[in-house]
Amino acid sequence: MSNDKNKNSSKKKRNITRNTKEEKITKEEKGEETINDKEETKNVKIETVDENKTININKHKKLYIVGGCICILLGIIYFSARRYDNLVYPNVELYNEDISKLNEKELENKINDTKAFIGNNTITVKVEDKSYDFKVKDLVKDYNEDKTENEIYDFGRDENFLSQFGLITLGVQRNYQFDLKINEEVLKEKIKDVYKDSEIDTVEPTITSQGDKLSIKEGENGKAIDKKDLNNKIVAAINSSEIGKTTVVINEKYKTTKPKIDVAHLKKVDTKISTATTYYGGTGYNRGLNIDNAANKINNTILMPGEEFSYEEAVSPVELYNGYYMAPVIVNGTHKDAPGGGVCQVSSTLYNAELKAGILPTERYNHSKSVSYVQRGLDATLATGSKNLKFKNTYDYPVYIRAYTVGGQITVEFWSNSSVTKGKKYTPVSFVQGNVANTYLYEYNSKGELVNKTYIDTSIYG
Template sequence: MERKDDNNDIIRKARQKAKQEKEEKESLTKENPDENKLENNINIENTDEENNEQLENKVEENNNEEDEDFNNKEYVNSEDLQIIKEEIIKDDEHTKKDVKKKKKTYIKIGCFLLLITVMYFGAKRYDSLVYPNITLYEEDVSKLNEQQLNEKVSDLANNINNNKIIIKLDDKDYEILLSNIIDKLDVVKVENEIMSYGKDKTFLEQFGLIYLGVKRNYNFNINLNNEALEKEVNKIYDDTHLSPIEPTLEMNGDKLNIIEGKNGKSINDKNLENKIIEKINSNEVGKSNIIIKEEYEQIKPKIDNKDLEGVDYKISSATTYYGGTGYNRGLNISNAARKIDKTLLMPGQEFSYEDKVSPVDLSNGYYMAPVIINGTHKNAPGGGVCQVSTTLYNTQLKAGILPTERYNHSKSVAYVQRGLDATLATGSKNLRFKNPYDYPIYIHAYAVGGQITVEFWSNKSVLDGKKYTPVSFVKGNVANTYLYGYNNKGELIYKKYIDTSIYK
């Protein structure tokens, strides 16, 4: 029924179009009368009968055309039929295209709804499972339920506590049990994070994490006992540390020989601690024992052998006598002399007599002997050590070296002039001086036959041709001490006030 109405509408439009073309043609004829007149003039040569006959036929023909009913449904010329066919074909094509387009739309909508359904249920099935591509210490825990994950986490935590750190050195291996340095493994937090991963997102996001997500690895939060770790590393350090041997000088008759030093070795304890922490926080700790290869670091001596090559000349010496002052006192003097002997004082380095001979007690090789305390002689451990410091002081002055700290006795002593002695009281009075020269100073001290001698060895150039002599000017119980320097002609070229000593 609809197609018939459509055809009628097409026919109606075709008729209207034909009528419109007819009217336009008649209008053109009326607008050009001269052309009609010219045509009549041309035909005037014909006979009147012919003209009348043609005119009547033409009028009759025009009248017939005007009487045609364009509304008659049976009137359709060939052009109208062609137009009708074309319009019908076009209409059919449009109809087919619309149907195909609608089918495609319905198919797309159906596929989309199917995809959404698949994605929804695909994400829903993991509500109580661990998402795919999840690992714990690189061990796959995907698709585990809560109980299975709990068992896996517990097993892994136990393995970590039972694992060891093995430190491999060139000559020895050391082991540290992880449970000894780990305070806590926060397994509950990690377990919750693994199980809840992705569960708070939309099902579209969840689907992406499940089927398109990249690998995600978890490790435990490990709280280390830093104090325990440091203690374990210190044990290894103490057991392996080898201090370097400094080169030194040794007297051979009247000549000094160089005794070469040796390198020491040690581990870098701080570096080892950092390596252990790094390994514990890595994936390795969850697999097996941790192996750390550690190498020794060479420790060079502070003094180079070449620094000692120029020490070949005795620049000063002093001797005092102690014979007849008591056997124990002589033993104490010999003991103190041995403690300062072979001392190598590098340029700019300060010497402390107290540091060398202390503690002055029975446990350090000293004996009971007379000492001066507040002007009175009393027996005490180490009686006689002040004679060694006094002899050392005079050797120091003769080398042109001033003291940085020095005290006189409260009472004058018999073995040197007033103003040239140097006492020691542990913790309060000391003898100290610095090496002012560019060469090392080697101290050689020895006690033989009731006399104590101290020698300073260095390079001859340090004296710069001078000979130093300490001088003390005594007046009553007061002594003012100076240091004089003479050139090779015996001329005084240097004079320096040292200090004033007051005695009881």
């Protein structure tokens, strides 16, 4: 039994020894593998470094090439832009004419030539069979050619060379024209002349009378140019590019013009609302002629609602060439002969008819001395340019004024619609004390009762 134990013990020892030897062999093999792995890793690293060096060198070469190309390109761009330092840029036009590559002196000459051409150019206005020519130089007071020249020559100069190159190569087209300043007053007068020469007047409807019977004649349409429209067309033509190349023709059409007065309104005038008469017989032959002449000038006057009447405008100019004669007038309190002596009797008669129609004056002056044909405070003098008789139609219907002379007396009548006075009657009353007269307008109702007093004014005589 002890022998068996010894055998087992020896067997275990041999196994332990064998295992130890095997472990040593394995460790040695593993050590060899580790050394080999390290050597292989070292070789890979060397190869990678070499490849990176090659790649970096290639990158640098490419950067140098690209940088060089950019420099060359910038150089080309820069010197291309510099070529136009003293020249007008490409695709620049003056009144649609190419002026590219002109130098400063050539541009100045071109500007002056264009200005002269435009100034001598003609705008022709045609109105049907009539034609009117206007020289542009007569309508323009300033061409502002220096401003235009500077704008053309300076275009692109303040840009950097890259922007300049873009303007040059991309061909941005620019068309310049003068900044013309038009002489508005001259143009207005030219158009006014065309209007007057070409106009076919309208005929206003009229009222005529024979006794107490009124007759109405209808008006007629006229035709005329539209002055504002023609003005706009001429201005547009002057500022167009065509004016720098050729004569501009404007075809203007007539427009129908209608009478200002609607005949339907005149047909509502049916009643005499006032009348006034003064006498001038025996005051001189020439004076009578003047009274008759002035009466004819205010006869058949039509005042529409709200319209103001001016006696001075109706009878002026009070001169010999306008049908008047030398006759006595009051000047600074004394009598002297002058054209139109007697016209103040017409205005005074008109003033009384106006007041009796219930219409107050907007302007009226008395004589410096009292007159024989009306009471103090009821006269109305005329001094051209300083003293006048004016009044407005305050009614909703037209007022028709009839004036006539017969047998040494002058009569003025006011006509309107029967409803305007509403049955009332008006009487001017003057209260005189010495050389002073205070004038009122009395208003009476249909029963003859005084219902209102209106103060008009105070007259002082010398």
